[in-house]
Structures are given as structure tokens and as C-alpha cells.
Amino acid sequence: MSGRLNPDAARLREIVDEICAAMARETERGKVADYIPQLAKVDPGRFALALATAEGEVIAGGDADVRFSIQSISKVFALAVALGRIGDQLWTRVGREPSGDPFNSIVQLEHERGLPRNPFINAGAIAVTDAILSRFEPREALGQILQFVRYIADDDDIAIDPAVAKSETESGWRNAALANFMRDFGTIQRHPEKVIGTYFHHCAIAMTPRQLARAGRFLAFDGKLGPEGPRAIAPRMARQINALMLTCGHYDGSGEFAFRVGLPGKSGVGGGILAVAPGQAAIGCWSPGLNAVGNSHLASIALEMLADRTGWSVFAPK
Numbered sequence: 001m002s003g004r005l006n007p008d009a010a011r012l013r014e015i016v017d018e019i020c021a022a023m024a025r026e027t028e029r030g031k032v033a034d035y036i037p038q039l040a041k042v043d044p045g046r047f048a049l050a051l052a053t054a055e056g057e058v059i060a061g062g063d064a065d066v067r068f069s070i071q072s073i074s075k076v077f078a079l080a081v082a083l084g085r086i087g088d089q090l091w092t093r094v095g096r097e098p099s100g101d102p103f104n105s106i107v108q109l110e111h112e113r114g115l116p117r118n119p120f121i122n123a124g125a126i127a128v129t130d131a132i133l134s135r136f137e138p139r140e141a142l143g144q145i146l147q148f149v150r151y152i153a154d155d156d157d158i159a160i161d162p163a164v165a166k167s168e169t170e171s172g173w174r175n176a177a178l179a180n181f182m183r184d185f186g187t188i189q190r191h192p193e194k195v196i197g198t199y200f201h202h203c204a205i206a207m208t209p210r211q212l213a214r215a216g217r218f219l220a221f222d223g224k225l226g227p228e229g230p231r232a233i234a235p236r237m238a239r240q241i242n243a244l245m246l247t248c249g250h251y252d253g254s255g256e257f258a259f260r261v262g263l264p265g266k267s268g269v270g271g272g273i274l275a276v277a278p279g280q281a282a283i284g285c286w287s288p289g290l291n292a293v294g295n296s297h298l299a300s301i302a303l304e305m306l307a308d309r310t311g312w313s314v315f316a317p318k
């Protein structure tokens with residue numbers, strides 16, 4: 001499809017309704033994450049799609065006002081906060097290459113002497129969290145991340161779900177292993193327990209797909225909250241984050257997502273995906289059932305349909 005379809009708001013409304021109706025009919029919905037017990041309780045029948053457009057509107061369908069656990073999508077917000085506070089020095093602790101491995105893999109870390117491949121796998125996000133903790137105590141660091149998310153979504157009604165944070169604290173042994181491993185190599189400098197405690201809490205941020213779409217605007221509009229909106233981060237930083245989302249945002253499914261959808265995206269095991277159509281819209285999509293590599297099964301299909309029907313792609317001419 002051409003990149004010049006330029007759908008207006010009425011056409012976007014039709015597209016969102018069509019996708020929501022198609023997803024409601026799907027019987028194969030993937031498998032809800034159960035390694036964090038609190039996430040296993042979520043209804044796999046949920047689906048939502050929300051677009052925060054250049055005109056400042058949100059066009060949404062399905063369960064767009066139901067809160068869900070953003071999990072790894074918080075890695076994007078933690079990275080933005082870390083880059084803002086620490087700048088390019090952050091890259092001494094974490095790389096920028098796709099991993100080709102599962103999100104919680106430990107093998108690569110040993111080969112590469114404790115330096116995680118990128119900020120969007122667990123080890124990388126734990127290293128980013130430790131970097132933020134070099135400037136702030138855990139409570140303050142979480143306050144910084146939450147304040148940033150509330151600002152970019154322009155909504156103070158976004159919070160950490162304490163039950164999800166507790167559930168992961170009681171079951172996150174593999175993340176504890178990653179943190180201990182990196183502490184041994186010196187990639188992280190604070191006590192591993194403190195670092196993963198902070199990491200689990202930012203993963204437990206709960207928000208609605210509508211709020212998520214609004215929170216993604218700073219990536220769709222070159223660091224601003226809309227084409228003429230207030231600035232959240234420098235343009236260069238927004239472009240760098242988008243590049244990492246395209247190459248690393250879906251773990252070992254990143255190549256497939258770039259091939260099928262053609263937009264930067266970041267998934268989480270809560271079933272959410274934040275996708276970015278530069279200059280056009282930020283997209284929040286949610287369905288809790290996951291595919292084999294831990295990305296939302298239906299949200300991936302829905303985003304492929306959206307890209308097909310809108311012509312949105314970072315590879316298409318504007």
C-alpha cells in the first residue's frame with residue numbers, strides 16, 4: 001500500500017472500528033503471561049486500540065479505558081528519563097544492538113561480559129534503572145519516571161499497581177539473577193535487590209490504552225506532545241528511542257514486527273504495544289494473550305492491519 005493514503009479522522013474512526021470488530025471475532029488469542037501470578041488473572045478476551053493523532057484527538061475502540069500493566073513498555077519511559085538525566089554516558093552501561101534472544105535471557109550477558117545488548121531487554125532495563133539510581137533513591141527515581149509518564153500523557157491518573165509489583169517481587173528470580181550477574185561485572189553499582197525492586201515497580205505502572213497512546217506522542221512528534229505541542233525531550237533523543245524501538249522493541253520478534261508493521265514499537269508481557277507513526281499518531285494497543293516470543297498476539301495482528309489500511313510506515317515516502 002502507498003504511504004500517501006493520508007486518512008482523515010473519519011477514515012481513522014472507520015479503520016479503528018473495523019479492526020476492533022475483527023479482533024473481537026478472533027478465537028486464537030495467545031496465552032496470558034503467568035510467570036507473574038498477578039498477570040495470569042487478566043481476562044484474555046480484552047482488546048483495545050487507541051490512536052493519539054496529530055490533530056490532538058484520541059480515536060479509540062474496544063477496552064480503551066481499562067487499565068492494564070504496561071510491563072516492559074515502561075522501559076521506554078525509563079530510558080527517556082535516564083537519557084534526560086545522564087545523557088550519552090548511559091551508553092557505557094548498555095548497548096544498542098538487537099539481541100535475537102528472549103527478553104529475560106542470561107546467556108548473552110556472560111559472553112559479553114555483563115554488558116546488556118540494549119535497553120529494552122530485561123538486563124538492559126535493569127542497567128538503565130541502576131543508572132537512574134546513581135542520581136536518585138528508589139522512591140525518588142520512581143517518582144521521576146511516574147511524573148514523566150503523567151506529563152507526557154497529560155494525565156495524573158496514572159499509578160503503579162502495588163499488587164503487580166509485589167507479585168513480581170515474589171517471583172522474579174530470573175531478574176534477580178540478571179541483576180546479580182551484572183553487579184558482579186560492575187555494570188550495575190547499587191545493591192541488586194534495590195535495583196530490581198525499583199525495576200519491578202516501574203514495570204507495574206498501570207494505564208489505559210488511551211493513556212498509553214497519549215503517552216507515546218512525544219515519540220511521534222519529534223520529542224513534543226503534538227506537532228505544535230510542548231517539548232518533552234530533545235528531537236535527537238526521540239529519534240534515537242524510535243530507532244531502538246524499531247530494532248529492539250519486540251525482543252527476538254523485532255525483525256518480524258518491523259517487517260510486518262514497519263513502525264517503531266515496544267511490547268510488554270501485560271499484552272500492550274506502544275507503536276509510533278512519526279508525524280501521524282502514537283498508538284496504544286492491548287490484548288493480554290501473548291505469542292511464543294512474549295509479544296501480544298492480537299495487538300501484533302491489529303497493528304499490521306492498521307499499517308496496511310493507513311499506509312503508515314517509517315519506510316514509506318511522506
Ligand SMILES: NC(=O)CC[C@H](N)C(=O)O
Nearest residue numbers: 071072103122203268269
Ligand atoms: N517482557 C516484559 O514485559 C517483561 C517485564 C517483566 N517485568 C519482567 O521483567 O519479566
